[in-house]
Amino acid sequence: MSRASGHRRTGWISLGVLTALALRARGVPLLLPGCPLRTLTGIPCPTCFLTRSALATLHGDLGEALELHLFGPPLVLGLGWFGLRQGVLGRELPKLQSSGWRMLLAIGAGLGLYWVLRLTLWFVLDVPLPA
Template structure:
């Protein structure tokens, strides 16, 4: 776990030793929100994307004074989940070849 961030360790990684698709995404998003993009990309490639989404969502929610400023479409969520799983599969494949695809 990152020493400056609170939270819990990943249960899947704790039980199996295999990181989940979102392991390190919170740390990556936090780094991107503080302007440290290189650290963000070190943790997870989706960190800057998640940070931009959070900022955009927040701005729209404040402007429209609604928690859900636009409807969530199943197709968009499906593509996002698919991309996240594909990225995870690539990282797993690289880690099985001996490369360090996940931070320790």
């Protein structure tokens, strides 16, 4: 398999995930398991409510999307960009240089900080969890 076909397949996977979310937004059920951390401990993981946020984004309800998870709308935009660039246009993504790794680290740190903030709101300040 050539490198280009591997990149193209990654783009199609991104488009597939986005399509599955769009189908779910239309009422087609997704057979996804629940969060194991939340099931076992009652504590939501850093990505809990991210799928619902992405679905709300696809419905055009940005307010609900941001209320559910701050990273939902950027996730939808990122998947769309990956899918368009790789799956449709067949272009490779640029190689991950040190600045790219720093960006991924910053996103991970942002997700971790956002998680701590949400846990503080939910369990210390008694703000209710999303339904």
